[in-house]
Amino acid sequence: MEELDGEPTVTLIPGVNSKKNQMYFDWGPGEMLVCETSFNKKEKSEMVPSCPFIYIIRKDVDVYSQILRKLFNESHGIFLGLQRIDEELTGKSRKSQLVRVSKNYRSVIRACMEEMHQVAIAAKDPANGRQFSSQVSILSAMELIWNLCEILFIEVAPAGPLLLHLLDWVRLHVCEVDSLSADVLGSENPSKHDSFWNLVTILVLQGRLDEARQMLSKEADASPASAGICRIMGDLMRTMPILSPGNTQTLTELELKWQHWHEECERYLQDSTFATSPHLESLLKIMLGDEAALLEQKELLSNWYHFLVTRLLYSNPTVKPIDLHYYAQSSLDLFLGGESSPEPLDNILLAAFEFDIHQVIKECSIALSNWWFVAHLTDLLDHCKLLQSHNLYFGSNMREFLLLEYASGLFAHPSLWQLGVDYFDYCPELGRVSLELHIERIPLNTEQKALKVLRICEQRQMTEQVRSICKILAMKAVRNNRLGSALSWSIRAKDAAFATLVSDRFLRDYCERGCFSDLDLIDNLGPAMMLSDRLTFLGKYREFHRMYGEKRFADAASLLLSLMTSRIAPRSFWMTLLTDALPLLEQKQDDDIETTKVEMLRLSLARNLARAIIREGSLEGS
Amino acid sequence: MVSVINTVDTSHEDMIHDAQMDYYGTRLATCSSDRSVKIFDVRNGGQILIADLRGHEGPVWQVAWAHPMYGNILASCSYDRKVIIWREENGTWEKSHEHAGHDSSVNSVCWAPHDYGLILACGSSDGAISLLTYTGEGQWEVKKINNAHTIGCNAVSWAPAVVPGSLIDHPSGQKPNYIKRFASGGCDNLIKLWKEEEDGQWKEEQKLEAHSDWVRDVAWAPSIGLPTSTIAGCSQDGRVFIWTCDDASSNTWSPKLLHKFNDVVWHVSWSITANILAVSGGDNKVTLWKESVDGQWVCISDVNKGQGSVSASVTEGQQNEQ
Numbered sequence: 001m002e003e004l005d006g007e008p009t010v011t012l013i014p015g016v017n018s019k020k021n022q023m024y025f026d027w028g029p030g031e032m033l034v035c036e037t038s039f040n041k042k043e044k045s046e047m048v049p050s051c052p053f054i055y056i057i058r059k060d061v062d063v064y065s066q067i068l069r070k071l072f073n074e075s076h077g078i079f080l081g082l083q084r085i086d087e088e089l090t091g092k093s094r095k096s097q098l099v100r101v102s103k104n105y106r107s108v109i110r111a112c113m114e115e116m117h118q119v120a121i122a123a124k125d126p127a128n129g130r131q132f133s134s135q136v137s138i139l140s141a142m143e144l145i146w147n148l149c150e151i152l153f154i155e156v157a158p159a160g161p162l163l164l165h166l167l168d169w170v171r172l173h174v175c176e177v178d179s180l181s182a183d184v185l186g187s188e189n190p191s192k193h194d195s196f197w198n199l200v201t202i203l204v205l206q207g208r209l210d211e212a213r214q215m216l217s218k219e220a221d222a223s224p225a226s227a228g229i230c231r232i233m234g235d236l237m238r239t240m241p242i243l244s245p246g247n248t249q250t251l252t253e254l255e256l257k258w259q260h261w262h263e264e265c266e267r268y269l270q271d272s273t274f275a276t277s278p279h280l281e282s283l284l285k286i287m288l289g290d291e292a293a294l295l296e297q298k299e300l301l302s303n304w305y306h307f308l309v310t311r312l313l314y315s316n317p318t319v320k321p322i323d324l325h326y327y328a329q330s331s332l333d334l335f336l337g338g339e340s341s342p343e344p345l346d347n348i349l350l351a352a353f354e355f356d357i358h359q360v361i362k363e364c365s366i367a368l369s370n371w372w373f374v375a376h377l378t379d380l381l382d383h384c385k386l387l388q389s390h391n392l393y394f395g396s397n398m399r400e401f402l403l404l405e406y407a408s409g410l411f412a413h414p415s416l417w418q419l420g421v422d423y424f425d426y427c428p429e430l431g432r433v434s435l436e437l438h439i440e441r442i443p444l445n446t447e448q449k450a451l452k453v454l455r456i457c458e459q460r461q462m463t464e465q466v467r468s469i470c471k472i473l474a475m476k477a478v479r480n481n482r483l484g485s486a487l488s489w490s491i492r493a494k495d496a497a498f499a500t501l502v503s504d505r506f507l508r509d510y511c512e513r514g515c516f517s518d519l520d521l522i523d524n525l526g527p528a529m530m531l532s533d534r535l536t537f538l539g540k541y542r543e544f545h546r547m548y549g550e551k552r553f554a555d556a557a558s559l560l561l562s563l564m565t566s567r568i569a570p571r572s573f574w575m576t577l578l579t580d581a582l583p584l585l586e587q588k589q590d591d592d593i594e595t596t597k598v599e600m601l602r603l604s605l606a607r608n609l610a611r612a613i614i615r616e617g618s619l620e621g622s
Numbered sequence: 623m624v625s626v627i628n629t630v631d632t633s634h635e636d637m638i639h640d641a642q643m644d645y646y647g648t649r650l651a652t653c654s655s656d657r658s659v660k661i662f663d664v665r666n667g668g669q670i671l672i673a674d675l676r677g678h679e680g681p682v683w684q685v686a687w688a689h690p691m692y693g694n695i696l697a698s699c700s701y702d703r704k705v706i707i708w709r710e711e712n713g714t715w716e717k718s719h720e721h722a723g724h725d726s727s728v729n730s731v732c733w734a735p736h737d738y739g740l741i742l743a744c745g746s747s748d749g750a751i752s753l754l755t756y757t758g759e760g761q762w763e764v765k766k767i768n769n770a771h772t773i774g775c776n777a778v779s780w781a782p783a784v785v786p787g788s789l790i791d792h793p794s795g796q797k798p799n800y801i802k803r804f805a806s807g808g809c810d811n812l813i814k815l816w817k818e819e820e821d822g823q824w825k826e827e828q829k830l831e832a833h834s835d836w837v838r839d840v841a842w843a844p845s846i847g848l849p850t851s852t853i854a855g856c857s858q859d860g861r862v863f864i865w866t867c868d869d870a871s872s873n874t875w876s877p878k879l880l881h882k883f884n885d886v887v888w889h890v891s892w893s894i895t896a897n898i899l900a901v902s903g904g905d906n907k908v909t910l911w912k913e914s915v916d917g918q919w920v921c922i923s924d925v926n927k928g929q930g931s932v933s934a935s936v937t938e939g940q941q942n943e944q
Contacts, residue, residue, distance in 0.1 A: 027893050027900065028643030033650070034908060054641050054652060056628040056664065408895060433847035437895050443646035468736065471691035479693060479711070 032057050065135075067119065068372075069416065071112045075376055076419040078104045082383060083426050095154070098384055102150040105376060106143055113139040141345050142373050144173050145364065148352050149377060152321065154384055159320040160243045160251050163312055167207050170309045174302055177202050181211075191219040197279045202300045204283055205310045209237040212283075226277055233280050236265060236287065242317070255318050262288065289315030295334060304335035305349055321355070328353035357386055361398065375406035375423075400427045404434055411438045421456055436465055444473065454492075467493045474498050478505070484518030487535075491525075496532040503534040507541075507573060516542060533568040540568075544580070557584045561599055578604055630662055630669045640684045644694075651696050653682035659698045659708070661715065673715035678702050683729055689736035692756075697742050699728035705744045705754070707762075719762055724748050729776050734802065735783035743804055745775035751806055751816075753824065767816070767824050771808025776838055779853075780804040782845035803827070805853050807837030813855045813865070815875075832877045835859035839889050843896040854880070854899055856887035862901055864919065880911060880919045898922075 026033050034055045082101050089097065113136055120132035151157055151165040171177075180202065184193045193199075196215070203212040213234045220230035241257040243249075249257075265288050274280040285293035294301070294310060301307045308331035312319050319327065328350055332342060342350070344367040351359035364374050381387055382399040403423050410420035420438070424431040439457060444450040450473055457465045470493030477486035483505055490498035510516055522542045529539040540563055547556035563569055564577055581600050632638060636655035643650055643664075649672070650662045659675040659682055680701030688695035694710035695718070705728050709718035726748035734741035740756035751770040755763045781803040802818040813830040835858035843852040853865040853875075862880040867873065880901070887903040899911045899919075914920045 026640075026642055026889075027891050028647045032900065032908075033641045033643060052632045052634045052638065054630040054632055054638065054650065056630065056650075404895075430846060433845075434895055437844065437846075441646055441894065443648050468689075468691060472689075475691055475693050 028056070067112060067116050068135075070115070071108060072372065072410070072416055072419060074108045074111075075105060075372070076422065078108065079376060079379065079426075080422060082380065085383070095156075098154055098380065099150065102146070102154050102380060105380070106146055106150070109139055109143045109146065113143065138368070140173070142368070144169075145345075145348055145352070145360070146373075146377060147172065148349060149360065149381070152324075152352055152355065153357065153381060153386055157321070159318050160254065162321055162324075163309075163317050163319060164243060166309045167313065170306050171206050171208070174206070174306055176302075177206065177208075184215075189222065190215070191222040198300060200279075201283065201286070201297060204237075204286055205294075205297060205301060205306070207242075207310070207313050209240060213237045226280075229274055229277060229280055232268070232273060233283065236261075236268070236284075240287070251318050258317060286310075287314055289313075291334065295337075298335065301335075304332045304346065307331050307335045325350070325354040357381060358398075361402075365402075371402055371406035371409060375402040378402050400429055400431070403427050404430060408434065408438065411442070417442060418452070418456075425460075432460070432462075435460070436462060440465055440468060444469065444476075467495065469493075471495055471498060474502070478502060483509070484521045487518070487521060491528045491531060491535075494531065496535075499532040500534040503532065503538040504570070506538055507534075507570070511576060516545070534570065537563065537568045537570070537573075541573075553584060557581075557600075560584065561603070564600070564603055574607075628664055628667045628669070630664060632660055632662070634658065634660070636681070639682065642685050642687055644687045645690050649687075651685045651687065653685045653698055655681035657682060657700070659685055659696070659706075661696070673708075673710075675706075675708055675715060675717070677706050677717050677720070678704060680727075683727070684731050686731045686733050686742075688733045688740060688742075691736055692740050695740070697731045697733065699731045699744055701727040703728060703746070703748075705731060705742070705752075707742070707754075719754075719760070721752065721754055721762070721764065723752050723764060723766060724750060726774070729774070730778050732778045732780055732804070734780045734804070737783040738800055738802055741802075743778040743780065743806075745770070745778040745806055745808075747774035749774055749808070751775055751778060765822070765824060770806055770814065770816075770826075771810045771812065773809035775806050775808045776836065777807040777840045778804055779806075779840045779842045781842045781851065784845060805840045805842050805855075807840040807855055807857075809836045811835060811837060811857070813837055813840055813853065828873065828875060830855070830865055830875055830877065832863050833857040833859050833861060838887065841890045841892055841899075843892045843899075844894060846896050852896070854890040854892065854901075856890045856901065856903075858886050860885060860887060860903075862887055862890060864899075878919070881909075881921070 034057060078101060082098075085094075085097055085101075116132050116136050116139065120129050120136060123129035123132060147169050151162070151169060155165065157165045177199075180195055180199050184190050184196055184199045187193045190196060196219070200212050200215045203209070203215065216230045216234050216237075220227040220234075239261060241254055241261055243254055265284060268274065269281075269284055269288065274284055282293055282296070286297070289311060291311070294307060298307075301310065305328075308328055311331060312327060316323075316327075332346060332350060336342065344363060348360055348363045348367065351363060361374050361378055364377070365371075368374065378387065378399050379402075382397075387398060404427055407420040407423035407427075410423070411417045417438070421435060424435040424438075427434070439453060439462070442449070442453055444453065450469065454466060454469055457463075457469065470489045474486045474489035474493060474495070475498075477483070477489060478501070483502060487499065487502045487506070490502055506516065506518075506522070516522060519542070522539060523546070525535070525539045529536050540559065544556055544559045544563065547553075547559060560577065560581060564574075564581075569577060581604070585600065630650060630652075632652050632654070634652065634654035634656050638652055638654045641650060641652045648663065648665050650664045650669075651659065652662070653659045657676065657678045657680060659673075659678070660671060661673040661675070663670040663672050675698075678698065678700040682698050682700045684699050686697045688697070694715075696708045696715075697705060698708065699705045703722065703724045703726060705721040705724075706717055707719040707721075708715055710716075711718075721744070724744070724746040726746055728744050728746045730745040732743050734743065742754045744752045744754070746752070749769050749771050751767045753765045753767075755765070757763050783800055803815060805813055805815050807813050811831070811833045813833075814826055815828040815830070816824050817827040819825050830853070833855070837855055837857045840853060840855045843854065845851075849869055851867045854862060855865065856862045860883045862883070863877040864880050865875045865877050867875045880899070883901075883903045883905060885903050885905045887901060889902040891900050892898070893900070897912060900908055901911065902908045910922050911919050912922050
């Protein structure tokens with residue numbers, strides 16, 4: 001037996017505490033049952049049963065969250081759009097489409113986060129509020145990871161633009177700045193505000209030098225004594241070379257300019273220009289990429305990846321993607337400083353910086369509670385042609401495996417299952433068979449739902465499932481005495497045996513009550529009548545009645561005759577047919593009917609005689 | 623995350639031996655040493671007792687739901703040597719048929735794939751397996767395989783319906799020629815595979831030998847469209863084996879040891895898409911197993927009974943991607 005990376009997790013089921021009793025379980029269509037039992041099959045149980053409870057447990061309860069449902073619904077639309085992207089598209093246009101898809105997914109996550117945040121704030125029950133808040137952090141982490149994956153794997157940002165993207169990434173996710181900014185600027189004397197220097201520092205840490213400069217000018221205005229050095233610092237900030245989008249300079253040119261600027265900063269440090277202001281001196285050191293100075297700002301940085309990006313900004317802004325992981329690992333180590341160990345999120349981000357996509361997906365699968373994230377991300381990465389396919393038993397590659405798991409989870413839900421159908425459609429190896437297995441288990445509570453399921457099956461030529469579902473519905477109808485409905489379902493199922501059964505019921509009803517129910521249906525059977533002999537008989541017999549009612553006696557008589565001579569009349573019905581013949585026999589009509597009457601008489605006499613002969617024969621012969 | 627979504631108080635007065643969800647997960651049937659079979663409606667996290675069926679004269683060991691296309695039908699088997707088939711008619715559950723053809727406790731009942739018709743296999747401690755086929759109008763035809771397993775038969779499980787060749791449209795009313803097969807496990811430490819011959823008789827097709835003690839349960843995995851067949855078997859000897867046959871015609875089955883547990887393993891069961899095997903044993907745990915990339919079976923979760931809070935976060939390990 002192979003070992004997993006970690007120990008399998010244990011779920012405790014609350015039950016009566018008895019170390020002696022064993023646990024029984026079984027699978028439901030979407031869940032598991034467990035209960036206490038004793039497997040030793042003896043007539044008298046030895047222990048007093050302590051627990052008559054059966055627990056129904058299920059994975060992926062997320063499916064039931066109202067807000068997450070929106071996530072599932074909207075991402076479903078994005079997923080479909082992605083599948084339909086023209087495979088012919090290559091190069092830049094393809095990449096930009098894929099990036100757009102990625103951004104769409106992310107915006108859906110953010111919308112969901114926002115909504116959940118609102119709910120968390122409004123929650124009356126603090127426990128509920130906490131639960132929602134934790135859900136918000138999970139979503140936030142998901143968006144963080146996705147965003148990084150977008151930059152590294154989908155956008156595939158090269159050295160230069162890479163840093164800009166990472167800066168955006170950090171700015172998006174460390175958002176205390178805005179509230180801090182509002183606080184400080186909103187006050188009467190911003191530069192005298194307690195958090196003023198914190199604000200300036202964090203702006204510098206995030207590379208938002210223009211804004212930092214504006215802050216400094218306020219300080220310069222407020223304390224003329226430091227105006228001079230503020231101005232120098234401001235100039236430094238203004239002149240820091242940075243790659244801007246649309247900039248035509250090459251990377252080498254940028255590096256050169258940056259080197260000059262860096263040296264200029266170094267000179268100011270050597271000259272102790274900012275010695276009089278510890279704040280400004282600290283800012284200078286930050287801008288020189290001094291690790292110690294950066295680490296002093298741990299609290300403002302708040303996490304190691306912010307530290308990483310700031311470090312890169314001020315020490316190696318033209319970092320190449322392949323070198324990222326060195327910086328990432330050391331940033332994590334430096335930031336944690338041996339005081340704490342990395343969390344799952346940290347490991348995931350590290351794996352991303354190492355461009356180890358499989359590891360990212362694996363760690364996310366372990367850390368997250370449902371398959372939504374990994375399924376959609378992996379699918380997108382697969383479209384970027386980034387996944388080599390490993391052959392798995394379940395799903396021929398990882399993308400399919402994850403989509404199958406996700407879609408299966410959706411089937412547990414009374415309405416989300418419809419989304420699952422589309423996901424299965426795009427799993428070429430096992431999607432169809434998985435759909436077949438799942439779709440049969442959807443409870444057909446209403447006619448509407450049944451029709452929906454049938455339509456889905458018919459669209460995909462899943463004839464076995466169509467038959468099976470129609471049979472189930474036919475049976476249900478029969479049990480509820482809705483014979484017409486039962487008949488239509490058996491016709492739709494092309495189930496001759498069942499159609500025969502229902503037709504028999506109709507005929508029996510007729511014998512008992514003297515009239516037919518569901519005349520409309522029987523009158524309009526059309527070619528479906530041929531499904532079974534009994535059904536044909538039913539249709540024709542009804543036709544006979546109609547003709548008789550319309551006084552078309554000649555036609556009625558010949559139809560009746562053909563019914564008697566054909567083999568399709570059930571034996572139990574012969575009496576009835578003969579009885580029906582009587583009034584016709586008594587009619588005084590034209591020659592045609594005379595002939596027919598005579599035929600009928602002859603026929604019934606012959607049959608009687610035959611029967612008599614047989615009976616006599618068998619008695620004599622025995 | 624695994625969470626308990628419903629707790630059904632069955633009010634059984636004695637040990638519960640089996641609990642089965644119906645096809646759609648809306649109803650739950652349970653049976654117990656208190657000789658009763660109960661049916662609950664468990665939709666939307668609720669529980670409503672629909673029926674309390676009495677008729678057995680001893681502990682009831684197993685229940686099995688028939689496919690819904692035949693109506694609402696439940697089979698139960700008991701220490702009292704009987705198999706009872708219950709049916710819901712006009713909203714009430716009643717005993718529809720009783721089969722008393724065994725000389726000893728009937729341990730296991732299993733309905734055949736619905737494609738074959740309404741057929742029930744029953745395994746008994748008298749060593750015989752009986753097959754009840756519904757022929758219409760309340761009639762059941764019985765075929766008996768005597769001495770299927772010496773000392774006793776503990777479990778029966780049907781193979782999924784697979785038609786040889788393709789299943790293109792056949793004229794309606796004509797059934798395609800299915801080859802009916804099922805597996806049984808017994809006190810002779812064997813798993814046996816049975817096949818129905820053209821003349822309608824059941825013949826022993828294979829013996830799967832690997833256990834050193836009584837085979838307690840067998841479960842034939844649902845078909846996922848691949849040509850392989852898979853059977854799980856567990857035994858008193860603490861071992862669970864997964865048997866696979868790569869090709870319907872080759873008929874060679876190879877066992878792979880899933881795990882050796884420290885105690886008797888009583889029950890194995892496949893999820894409906896056959897990708898997870900659940901194993902329940904004497905060690906008070908239900909473990910879930912999945913096959914990994916290279917064909918090895920990996921334990922992905924332990925479901926344990928005990929005290930403490932319910933929603934411990936359980937996550938499934940991803941298949942090994944090495």
